[in-house]
Amino acid sequence: MRWLPALRAIVAREGLRFIHQRERFISALVRPLVWLLVFAAGFRAALGLSITPPYQTYITYETYIVPGLCGMVLLFNGMQSSLSLVYDREMGSMRLLLTSPLPRWWLLTCKLLGSTVISICQVYAFLAIAALFGITVAPLGYLTVLPALLIAGLMLGALGLALSSFIKQLENFAGVMNFVIFPMFFLSSALYPLWKMAESSELLHDICAANRFTHAVELIRFALYSEINLPALGWTFLATAVFGAAALWGYDPARGLIRKRS
Amino acid sequence: MLRPSLLALTLGLTGPAFADEIWISNEKDDTLSVIDIETLEVVRTIDVGERPRGITFSKDYSVLYVCASDSDTVQVIDPDTGKVLHELPSGEDPEQFVLHPDNRHLYIANEDDAITTVVDTESRTVVAQIDVGIEPEGMAVSPDGKIAITTSETTNMAHWIDTEKQELFANTLVDSRPRHAEFVKDGTELWVSAEIGGTISVFDVETQTEQAKIDFEVDGVHPDRVQPVGFELTAGDTHAFVALGPSNHVAVVNAETYEVEDYILVGRRVWHMDFNADRSLLFTTNGVSGDVTVIDVAARKALKTIKVGRFPWGAAFRPTN
Numbered sequence: 355m356r357w358l359p360a361l362r363a364i365v366a367r368e369g370l371r372f373i374h375q376r377e378r379f380i381s382a383l384v385r386p387l388v389w390l391l392v393f394a395a396g397f398r399a400a401l402g403l404s405i406t407p408p409y410q411t412y413i414t415y416e417t418y419i420v421p422g423l424c425g426m427v428l429l430f431n432g433m434q435s436s437l438s439l440v441y442d443r444e445m446g447s448m449r450l451l452l453t454s455p456l457p458r459w460w461l462l463t464c465k466l467l468g469s470t471v472i473s474i475c476q477v478y479a480f481l482a483i484a485a486l487f488g489i490t491v492a493p494l495g496y497l498t499v500l501p502a503l504l505i506a507g508l509m510l511g512a513l514g515l516a517l518s519s520f521i522k523q524l525e526n527f528a529g530v531m532n533f534v535i536f537p538m539f540f541l542s543s544a545l546y547p548l549w550k551m552a553e554s555s556e557l558l559h560d561i562c563a564a565n566r567f568t569h570a571v572e573l574i575r576f577a578l579y580s581e582i583n584l585p586a587l588g589w590t591f592l593a594t595a596v597f598g599a600a601a602l603w604g605y606d607p608a609r610g611l612i613r614k615r616s
Numbered sequence: 617m618l619r620p621s622l623l624a625l626t627l628g629l630t631g632p633a634f635a636d637e638i639w640i641s642n643e644k645d646d647t648l649s650v651i652d653i654e655t656l657e658v659v660r661t662i663d664v665g666e667r668p669r670g671i672t673f674s675k676d677y678s679v680l681y682v683c684a685s686d687s688d689t690v691q692v693i694d695p696d697t698g699k700v701l702h703e704l705p706s707g708e709d710p711e712q713f714v715l716h717p718d719n720r721h722l723y724i725a726n727e728d729d730a731i732t733t734v735v736d737t738e739s740r741t742v743v744a745q746i747d748v749g750i751e752p753e754g755m756a757v758s759p760d761g762k763i764a765i766t767t768s769e770t771t772n773m774a775h776w777i778d779t780e781k782q783e784l785f786a787n788t789l790v791d792s793r794p795r796h797a798e799f800v801k802d803g804t805e806l807w808v809s810a811e812i813g814g815t816i817s818v819f820d821v822e823t824q825t826e827q828a829k830i831d832f833e834v835d836g837v838h839p840d841r842v843q844p845v846g847f848e849l850t851a852g853d854t855h856a857f858v859a860l861g862p863s864n865h866v867a868v869v870n871a872e873t874y875e876v877e878d879y880i881l882v883g884r885r886v887w888h889m890d891f892n893a894d895r896s897l898l899f900t901t902n903g904v905s906g907d908v909t910v911i912d913v914a915a916r917k918a919l920k921t922i923k924v925g926r927f928p929w930g931a932a933f934r935p936t937n
Contacts (some may be wrong), residue, residue, distance in 0.1 A: 402864050402881050402882075402883070402884075405921055410919065410920040410921065411881075411882075411909055411910075411918040411919065411920055411921040412864070412881050412882060412883060412909070412918065412921060413881070414881060
């Protein structure tokens with residue numbers, strides 16, 4: 355069976371690439387930490403935010419945005435891996451990978467798992483640093499959040515994969531930043547609770563509520579407190595399936611966009 | 617997850633039918649909310665007189681006394697039925713009171729009249745009225761019952777009352793708008809919180825002189841909003857938990873060093889508080905947000921916030937086992 359060696363090799367390659375790019379690791383940590391320690395401090399609601407599930411009592415703003423920043427790490431890393439796929443394609447290593455005798459869906463799944471494992475490591479590093487600054491959850495929460503991070507990471511990674519099949523050149527990645535990452539992040543419950551959005555605009559609230567990234571963040575938020583948010587779980591699974599299917603279609607040489615470019 | 621009581625029931629263990637309770641006075645709803653300490657839910661709401669504020673149980677927990685401020689009376693309530701048994705003459709606008717260790721005399725602060733009224737709860741008569749400063753509020757009695765304290769909000773004083781003669785024997789200045797007083801460490805110290813002054817003054821009871829002052833500072837909150845009001849001491853009087861009003865925080869003060877060790881986020885305008893039986897849980901009344909926050913005393917963390925009536929003011933523990 356050559357499937358498992360392929361999985362090991364692709365995940366190990368992702369890991370190696372990540373380790374060799376120390377700047378990437380540091381920037382992946384600095385980004386959410388800047389939000390947590392600078393942005394949140396500036397907008398600090400020292401007087402507490404209203405109580406919404408899964409919280410049982412009043413919380414500080416720093417506590418509120420931690421799940422959103424975990425989502426931010428997953429989102430940026432998912433997109434970063436799509437960037438690396440475009441780079442691979444330009445450099446030719448993609449062709450090498452895709453000419454493997456193993457099914458293409460398996461190769462893409464391995465790639466997805468590899469990038470998700472890296473993302474999760476980054477999230478835990480971020481949570482550890484947040485804990486050093488006194489922003490913690492119950493010890494069990496660090497364990498129960500793992501499945502949520504995996505599902506959310508797969509969803510955002512699958513989105514990155516699907517997008518990478520549409521991006522023709524590395525230079526076009528700026529478009530992904532402007533039209534995918536920023537709207538997904540800012541139009542979600544990562545920074546503000548949905549009820550707060552509804553106070554300013556119902557339309558804004560509806561957009562945020564429909565955003566799949568909101569569901570990923572809420573899934574992580576509840577899991578950090580050892581609770582399951584079933585609607586968020588369902589939507590995240592569905593979105594993973596849709597994005598995964600889009601990626602498969604995009605990378606199918608017979609039908610996808612790859613064909614048009616080759 | 618099975619709750620302990622449910623588990624006991626499932627295993628066929630017979631035990632007491634009710635859990636201990638925390639009683640809350642809701643100033644704007646004219647009600648009391650009764651919180652079951654095990655489920656941390658409101659299990660009863662009881663109608664009382666107008667603007668209930670100070671509440672306290674008799675030493676044997678057989679009756680509850682409630683200052684119904686706008687009804688100008690102290691109501692005596694049967695905690696089992698929730699019925700008002702009778703009313704006591706309290707003087708005008710009773711705000712806070714304290715029950716003497718003899719379990720018979722109530723010392724009541726009459727905010728509008730600048731007097732402290734002493735009521736005999738058995739004969740239901742006023743036995744003394746003592747002139748104090750303007751807008752009396754905080755009340756305390758020493759553990760040996762010999763000294764009663766009234767603090768006056770506008771005069772900014774703690775008035776020391778000899779309970780045998782029912783007259784003042786000392787007055788000490790404190791910071792602006794004193795709200796609450798407690799005898800601590802077996803009655804050797806008197807602590808008085810000052811809402812506007814933002815401090816707690818610690819007095820040596822024997823000499824009535826100030827021996828320490830505790831200041832508070834909450835990160836990210838304007839000093840004007842840091843207003844100490846009610847406070848309670850943990851088992852052994854090692855630490856004090858101090859409600860800091862509109863700062864929405866409770867401070868944890870080391871009672872030996874008088875240093876603040878921690879601040880805990882609770883609901884809006886935290887006012888008074890009480891502990892459960894073993895002092896492992898603390899219940900704070902949050903006036904503006906209309907809820908009660910439950911604090912894990914050992915972990916110094918807020919566990920849960922429970923919705924009660926409008927403007928919860930006082931809290932009193934009642935064991936039912």
